[in-house]
Amino acid sequence: MDDSSQIGAIEELIAREAIRDCIYRYCRGIDRVDEAMLRSAYWPDGTDNHGAYSGSAAGFVDWAMKVLPFIERGIHHVHNVLIEFRAGGAAVESAFTAIQRQPDPDGTIRQWDMRGRYLDWFVERGGEWRVLNRLVVFDFVAELPIPEGSEAERFGTRQPIGSRWPDDPVYSFFDNR
Numbered sequence: 080m081d082d083s084s085q086i087g088a089i090e091e092l093i094a095r096e097a098i099r100d101c102i103y104r105y106c107r108g109i110d111r112v113d114e115a116m117l118r119s120a121y122w123p124d125g126t127d128n129h130g131a132y133s134g135s136a137a138g139f140v141d142w143a144m145k146v147l148p149f150i151e152r153g154i155h156h157v158h159n160v161l162i163e164f165r166a167g168g169a170a171v172e173s174a175f176t177a178i179q180r181q182p183d184p185d186g187t188i189r190q191w192d193m194r195g196r197y198l199d200w201f202v203e204r205g206g207e208w209r210v211l212n213r214l215v216v217f218d219f220v221a222e223l224p225i226p227e228g229s230e231a232e233r234f235g236t237r238q239p240i241g242s243r244w245p246d247d248p249v250y251s252f253f254d255n256r
Contacts, residue, residue, distance in 0.1 A: 094169070095162050097208040098201050102173055105210070106155040112147045113244035114140065122202065125211040136210065150181040151188065154241075157197075168202040168211065180225070190226075194219040 101120050108117025118140050121127070125136035132142045147153075159174040175197060180190040195217040202211045226233055234240050239248050 091164065094164070094203065094208060097203075098162055098169060098171055099160055101201070101209055102157050102160065102171070102197070102199075106157055107249070109143065109147065109155055110153050110241075111244045111247050111249070112144070114144050116244070117143060120210055121213075122204065122209045122211050125209075125213070127210075127213045127215075129213070129215045130217065136213070150179050153177065153179040153181075168200055169208070171197070171199040171201050173197045173199065178223070188225055190223040192219070192221045192223050193217060 104116050105120035107113060108115075108120060118137075121136035121140065123135075123137040126134065127136050127139035129139060131146075132139050134142075154177070156176045157173050158176070159172075161172045163170045173196060175193075175195060177193045178191065179193070180188060183189050195215060198214040198216060199210045200212040201208050230240060241247055244250065
């Protein structure tokens with residue numbers, strides 16, 4: 080491998096890690112209700128077709144920040160990230176698992192196990208990779224039973240319990256290091 084091929088391979092590895100990091104920022108932003116983190120995953124002029132929401136990426140963040148406070152508990156996991164570099168950007172398919180406990184329109188608390196894929200068109204601007212266009216594909220949705228008892232009873236000594244921005248331990252733990 081000549082020097083220019085090595086440089087190209089290293090630049091591609093750096094871009095792949097930047098794309099993965101952006102996907103993980105999205106998950107933290109959603110789960111912790113962290114608006115700045117969530118916005119950092121999208122280019123503001125992009126789009127998001129997210130099932131219940133379809134429109135601009137900036138509008139998705141605005142919509143999410145109105146909906147997320149009603150979600151009692153939410154966690155997103157991303158796996159099987161496939162990145163294909165193409166002219167002008169990268170086509171990225173990321174499988175996700177999301178579990179959310181939230182009220183339905185009549186106020187009844189429901190818990191959902193959702194699985195699917197984020198189909199993202201990533202572009203790089205000024206050395207930063209972000210989602211320009213997203214289509215969320217749902218492959219599996221199941222309602223789960225609501226666990227009995229309070230969170231304090233269920234979690235017991237398993238402390239601390241995850242929370243939202245800025246109270247979640249992730250926001251203070253590393254500050255003390």
